[in-house]
Amino acid sequence: MDWLGEGFKRAIDLIVSGDAETWHAVWVTLVCSLSATVLAVLTAAPYGAWLALRKPRGHKLQAFLLRIGMFVPTIFIGVLVYGFVSRHGPLGSLDLYATRTAIVIGEFLLAFPILGTFAYGALAKYDPRALETARTLGAGRARTFFTLLGEVRMVLLSAWLVALARCFSELGISVTVGGNVRWDTRTLSSHAMLEVRQGDFGMALALGLILCLLAIPVAIVAHYVSQEEKE
Amino acid sequence: MWRALLLVFLVGCAEPEAQPVRLATTTSTANSGLVDHLLTAFTEETGIRVKPMVVGTGRALAAGQNGDADILLVHARPLEDAFLAEGHASERRDVMYNDFVIAGPPSDPAGIRGFERTLYPLLKIRDTGSLFVSRGDRSGTHHRERALWKDAGIEPEGLEGYTEVGGGMAACLIYADEKKGYVLTDRGTYLAVRKRKPFDLEILVEGHPTLRNPYGLLLVDPERHPGGNAAGARRLMDWLTSERGQALIGAFRVDGETLFHPNARP
Incomplete structure (x- = not known):
C-alpha cells in the first residue's frame, strides 16, 4: 500500500513541476468538457424550455426520453459515436475518430439530456398561458421565451455544473x-486508466x-448557486 | 522427487476441494482462447481447478511478487529472468512461442510488404514519415517494439508519424486501421480483431526469428508466499510442458491458423 502515500506525493510533484504531459491532459479534459457542455447549454436548454412552455405533441414522451x-x-455513448465516426461508418469521410472533436460530440450527447431535463423540469410549472399573456402585453414571442429561460438561470447553471x-x-x-x-486526445481519466x-x-x-482539484472550483460554484436558490 | 509426487497425491486425495490454482497470464493468451482450451483439458484430466487472471505481463509479475498468483504464463524474457534471480519464482520453463508481425494498410505507403526482417521496414517507415502506432504502455509488446527500433538504430520518439495509443493491442490495431498506420502486433490479437469488426489492415512483415515471442512459465516460490496451491501449480507446469500439453498447444487454431508453437525442452 506504499503507493497510496506515494500517489499524494506524486500529485503534488506533477503540479509543482509543471509536468508537460499532465498539463496537456488537463488542457484536453477542460477543452472537451467545456466545449461539450456549453454546446449542450445552447441547444438542450432552449429545447427543454420549448417542450415545457409550448407543450408540442409528444412533449411528455420527449421529456421522458431526455x-x-x-x-x-458513457461506454454506450462512446461505442455509438464510434460507429458513426469510424472510417467504416457513415461519417467516416470526416476522419473524426481519435480527435478531440469526437470526444466533444460524445460528451455533448452525455450533457444534452442533463441540461434538457433540468430546463424542462424548471419551466414545466409555468402556465403556457403566461406566454400568451406576455404577448398581449406587447412582448415578442422569442423575447418572452428567453425571459423565462433567464428566470430559471440558476437551475440551468446547476445543470451545467452537473454535466x-x-x-x-x-x-x-x-x-x-x-x-x-498521447499528446493528442489523452484526458486525465484516460491517462489514469493507462497507468x-x-x-x-x-x-x-x-x-x-x-482531476479532483479541477472539480473543486466547480463544486464551490455549485455550492453558492444552491445557496442563492434557497434565498 | 518421490516425496513431491506423494505430496501431490496426498493433497489431491485429502483435499478434493483444494483452492484453485491461481494463474496470472497475459491478454494475448486469453483473448485468443488458448488459455480456456488448455485449462479445460487440464481440469478434466487432473481434477485440479485453475482460476486464470488476465493482465499484462507487468501486472502478472507484480501479482506473483505480491503472492496473488501461484504460477505465471508471461512473455518478457529479461523481466522473467530478473523475477527468477530475485527469488520470487522457484523455477522457470520455456513453454511455447507465438510471433509478432507488422500490420499496415493495404495501400502500404512505406512499401514494406513482404519483408521478413524489420530493419528495412522501420527505416522506410521513418523515411516516408508514415504513421507508426506504438503501445506506449511498457507491455511485453511495447518492449519488443523498442528493441526492434533500437536494432534499426532509430530513436522513434519524436519521429513525425510515431504515435502512442494507450489502450492495449486491440485499441492500437483499431487506431492503426482508422488512421492507416503501421503497428507491431501479435498475430493472435490481429486475427481476433479482424474477425470481429470491419478492418482493413494486412500483415505486411512476418516470419523472421527476431519476431518470435517466447512465453515462460514461472512457478511462484511457495516458501516465500505460502497459502497458495503450490502443488497444483507444479502439476500445471508439468502438464503444460509434457507431451500432452505441448501437443494441445500446437493443435490450437484460430480461423485455421496456428498461433502458438510449443517449445518446451523435454
Missing part, C-alpha cells in the same frame, strides 16, 4: 472515440487527485 438519457452509460462534472470524470467516451492518444493497466497505481492516484 430523463432516460441521463442514465445512458461538467460528468464530462470531467467520464472514461467511456474519451477512450472509445478519443483513442487515448492502472501498467500497474502504476501511484501515478493513477496522482492523476485522479488532479
Whole structure:
C-alpha cells in the first residue's frame, strides 16, 4: 500500500513541476468538457424550455426520453459515436475518430439530456398561458421565451455544473472515440486508466487527485448557486 | 522427487476441494482462447481447478511478487529472468512461442510488404514519415517494439508519424486501421480483431526469428508466499510442458491458423 502515500506525493510533484504531459491532459479534459457542455447549454436548454412552455405533441414522451438519457452509460455513448465516426461508418469521410472533436460530440450527447431535463423540469410549472399573456402585453414571442429561460438561470447553471462534472470524470467516451492518444486526445481519466493497466497505481492516484482539484472550483460554484436558490 | 509426487497425491486425495490454482497470464493468451482450451483439458484430466487472471505481463509479475498468483504464463524474457534471480519464482520453463508481425494498410505507403526482417521496414517507415502506432504502455509488446527500433538504430520518439495509443493491442490495431498506420502486433490479437469488426489492415512483415515471442512459465516460490496451491501449480507446469500439453498447444487454431508453437525442452 506504499503507493497510496506515494500517489499524494506524486500529485503534488506533477503540479509543482509543471509536468508537460499532465498539463496537456488537463488542457484536453477542460477543452472537451467545456466545449461539450456549453454546446449542450445552447441547444438542450432552449429545447427543454420549448417542450415545457409550448407543450408540442409528444412533449411528455420527449421529456421522458431526455430523463432516460441521463442514465445512458458513457461506454454506450462512446461505442455509438464510434460507429458513426469510424472510417467504416457513415461519417467516416470526416476522419473524426481519435480527435478531440469526437470526444466533444460524445460528451455533448452525455450533457444534452442533463441540461434538457433540468430546463424542462424548471419551466414545466409555468402556465403556457403566461406566454400568451406576455404577448398581449406587447412582448415578442422569442423575447418572452428567453425571459423565462433567464428566470430559471440558476437551475440551468446547476445543470451545467452537473454535466461538467460528468464530462470531467467520464472514461467511456474519451477512450472509445478519443483513442487515448498521447499528446493528442489523452484526458486525465484516460491517462489514469493507462497507468492502472501498467500497474502504476501511484501515478493513477496522482492523476485522479488532479482531476479532483479541477472539480473543486466547480463544486464551490455549485455550492453558492444552491445557496442563492434557497434565498 | 518421490516425496513431491506423494505430496501431490496426498493433497489431491485429502483435499478434493483444494483452492484453485491461481494463474496470472497475459491478454494475448486469453483473448485468443488458448488459455480456456488448455485449462479445460487440464481440469478434466487432473481434477485440479485453475482460476486464470488476465493482465499484462507487468501486472502478472507484480501479482506473483505480491503472492496473488501461484504460477505465471508471461512473455518478457529479461523481466522473467530478473523475477527468477530475485527469488520470487522457484523455477522457470520455456513453454511455447507465438510471433509478432507488422500490420499496415493495404495501400502500404512505406512499401514494406513482404519483408521478413524489420530493419528495412522501420527505416522506410521513418523515411516516408508514415504513421507508426506504438503501445506506449511498457507491455511485453511495447518492449519488443523498442528493441526492434533500437536494432534499426532509430530513436522513434519524436519521429513525425510515431504515435502512442494507450489502450492495449486491440485499441492500437483499431487506431492503426482508422488512421492507416503501421503497428507491431501479435498475430493472435490481429486475427481476433479482424474477425470481429470491419478492418482493413494486412500483415505486411512476418516470419523472421527476431519476431518470435517466447512465453515462460514461472512457478511462484511457495516458501516465500505460502497459502497458495503450490502443488497444483507444479502439476500445471508439468502438464503444460509434457507431451500432452505441448501437443494441445500446437493443435490450437484460430480461423485455421496456428498461433502458438510449443517449445518446451523435454
